[in-house]
Amino acid sequence: MLAVGSEWGSYASPIGGAAGRGLAREVAEEASETIGKQFARQASRELKPVVIGENMERVKAYARIIGAETIDDWLAGRQWSLELNSAWIRQMMREGRRVIDIGPDFARRADTGRVSKVYGLERRLLKGYPYYERQFLRWRKLRGGNPDVDIHESWHYILDEF
Amino acid sequence: MEDEGTIEIFLEEYTAQMNFLVTEGFCESPLVDGQSTWSSIKYKVVDLDVAFEISLDARDFIVSTYITLFTEAKRPGVFYVSQGRVIRLFLGEILKQLGTQIPSVREELKQWKADTGKHFKRIDRSLRALKMPDTKAVRELFRTDAQWVAHFLRQYGKEIIQYARNYWGL
Numbered sequence: 001m002l003a004v005g006s007e008w009g010s011y012a013s014p015i016g017g018a019a020g021r022g023l024a025r026e027v028a029e030e031a032s033e034t035i036g037k038q039f040a041r042q043a044s045r046e047l048k049p050v051v052i053g054e055n056m057e058r059v060k061a062y063a064r065i066i067g068a069e070t071i072d073d074w075l076a077g078r079q080w081s082l083e084l085n086s087a088w089i090r091q092m093m094r095e096g097r098r099v100i101d102i103g104p105d106f107a108r109r110a111d112t113g114r115v116s117k118v119y120g121l122e123r124r125l126l127k128g129y130p131y132y133e134r135q136f137l138r139w140r141k142l143r144g145g146n147p148d149v150d151i152h153e154s155w156h157y158i159l160d161e162f
Numbered sequence: 163m164e165d166e167g168t169i170e171i172f173l174e175e176y177t178a179q180m181n182f183l184v185t186e187g188f189c190e191s192p193l194v195d196g197q198s199t200w201s202s203i204k205y206k207v208v209d210l211d212v213a214f215e216i217s218l219d220a221r222d223f224i225v226s227t228y229i230t231l232f233t234e235a236k237r238p239g240v241f242y243v244s245q246g247r248v249i250r251l252f253l254g255e256i257l258k259q260l261g262t263q264i265p266s267v268r269e270e271l272k273q274w275k276a277d278t279g280k281h282f283k284r285i286d287r288s289l290r291a292l293k294m295p296d297t298k299a300v301r302e303l304f305r306t307d308a309q310w311v312a313h314f315l316r317q318y319g320k321e322i323i324q325y326a327r328n329y330w331g332l
Contacts, residue, residue: 055226056200056219061241072197079167080198080220082292107242108226111252113275114282117289118221149241151248 049098052126053136053146054116055105062102062149085118089125099126102146103136110142169201171301172218172225176203179308180216180315188319189214193236206232212326214315215250216308223285223300227253227311229326247330253314256325260318267318274310281306 051063051070063070071080071088078084092099101123109115126132138144145151173194180203183189189205196202202217213232218225234240234249242250254271261268281303288295315322326332 055224056197056221057202057217058241060197060200061239064239070199072199075198078198082289082294085221107252108224111226111254112224113279114222114224116219116222116224117286149243151242 047095047097049100049133050092051100051102052119052122053102053105054119055108058105058149059102062100062146065148066100068100082118082121086121086125089122093126093129096131098131098133099129100133100135101126102149103134103138103144105150106142106145107151166297168220168223168300169196169218171297172201172220172304173203175301175304176216176225176308176311179305179312180205180214182312183214183315204230204232204236207323210323210327211332212323212330214253216311222289223282223295223303225304225307229253229256229322231326231330251326251329253311253322256322257314257318259325260321264318264321270310270314274307274314277310278303278307 049066049068051059051066051068053059053062056070056072059070060072062068071085074088074091075084104115104119136144136146136150177192180192183205184191187208189207193204193206194201195204196218199220200218201220202215204213204215206213211232213230213235215228215230215235216225217228228235228250230251231244231249234244237244240249242248254275257267257271261271281299284299285295285303288299
């Protein structure tokens with residue numbers, strides 16, 4: 001998978017500023033202390049990967065294609081909350097799961113002008129996590145996506161630029 | 163948000179406003195789908211492979227309205243594209259196109275974004291502070307948006323459908 005641009009450098013709307021950074025640091029420390037690397041490597045091979053990204057219906061569609069799980073599988077009908085979302089990410093890291101990121105929903109951002117705060121939080125929590133996989137292209141702020149679920153015209157446009 | 167969930171409010175507000183699509187014989191009964199983090203309501207146009215779809219991303223309180231190629235859009239593992247073609251079009255994008263022919267649409271489109279944006283700001287403030295927004299703010303956002311979507315479908319439904327027919331060659 002070809003990756004373009006720097007998503008980390010340009011991601012603009014993390015949740016909670018200092019609060020989010022503190023939480024991310026705490027989780028990263030917890031992960032490095034509690035996960036034996038060997039255990040995590042083994043778990044990442046045995047457990048299904050999980051998919052994150054902006055727009056949950058889109059995330060679900062991609063998870064279906066690759067046979068992965070989403071937070072909905074873990075919630076199993078429970079009502080979603082910010083706390084449960086953070087708890088899910090922590091658990092996936094403790095289990096050493098592969099976390100596949102299909103990135104922002106650029107089409108929705110262009111339509112609504114809104115950016116997902118929760119996806120931003122997930123990205124912060126996963127910073128430095130060794131089994132994080134980026135599965136999307138990004139070109140400047142408003143173009144890019146994952147070719148399996150996102151709009152193709154913008155894709156070809158992006159690839160043409162190179 | 164403890165007494166009543168985001169998804170319940172979404173379903174109540176949008177089905178109430180869109181009910182005319184069914185009672186006036188324009189669409190079939192709505193199909194509701196979803197899990198803990200999202201929900202969607204699809205109104206299939208009678209005798210045409212096109213649907214109006216209203217989709218909630220419950221984690222971010224973002225509602226998107228699409229015009230979809232119905233049989234493709236309901237297939238598992240499909241989102242914006244299927245077999246190389248776009249199968250979900252944003253209502254806002256179609257209205258922008260219509261606005262080049264019908265001047266009133268341009269003003270209404272601006273007002274729609276301004277009205278919903280005002281309500282969304284309150285929700286955004288809560289999320290930034292790592293707090294769940296209050297039920298009243300969520301209901302006001304969804305009601306305002308649903309009223310606007312219903313207005314566009316009532317006023318310009320035929321033109322929107324014609325655009326979709328041309329786009330997909332139906």
